[in-house]
Amino acid sequence: MSNDPRYPGDDDSDGNKKTRLVMRPDVAEGGFGVDHTPPRGGSVIGTTRLVGNQGQAGGAPPPASPALKPQQQAKTQYVREGVVDTNDPVAGWIVVVKGPGRGGFRPVFVGMNSVGRAPSQRICLDFGDESISREEHAFITYDDETRTFYLQHGGKSNLVRLGGKPVLAPTVLSPNDLFRIGNTTFRFVACCGPDFDWSSEVHDA
Secondary structure (H helix, E strand, O other), X not given: OOOOOOOOOOEOOOOOEOOOOOOOOOEOOOOOEOOOOOOOOOXXXXXXXOOOOOOOHHHOOOOOOOOOOOOOOOXXXXXXXXXXXXXXXXXXXEEEEEOOOOOOEEEEEOEEEEEEOOOOOOEEOOOOOOOOOOOOOEEXXXXXXXXXXXXXXXXXXXXXXXXXXXXXXXXXXXXXXXEEEOOEEEEEEEOOEXXXXXXXXOOOO
């Protein structure tokens, strides 16, 4: 028997002391006393529950979760519809003077240049004029042997006009000429011509 009258029966038959848990009335189940003050050391503050994988040997804590890898960002790749050779020297330019893309320009290369909205065209008119066909609405050609430019239609229902007249056959394109494809009017600016060609010898300036 216990010698302490408050805790009778705390001795075993051999006279050894046994520990007994006594809940304190001033400790609430939520972990704080009735006066909302933190409990003193050694107080019982509620039920403890083991959370996680309890089946591991030795009660070892579960392995830490691997660090989350940042989400890979999608990469945008621009795929051309065709291969356009722009290594040839520039023979001139066409400049948008009226319509969508006003102020924009495109180079005209030596040889035959297909004209349309598609990226596969040698002269890509991607200014937003939907009345221009995607492919081969027109052709602009520079003949380096005669040093002459030509404008011709591509067989589309929407006509190509030069100086207000429809182009029904290959027509000579002269410097500063105005021509219209769809709803866009262009001015032609020549680099090559009778006075200069890339086959000409150029003297120092």
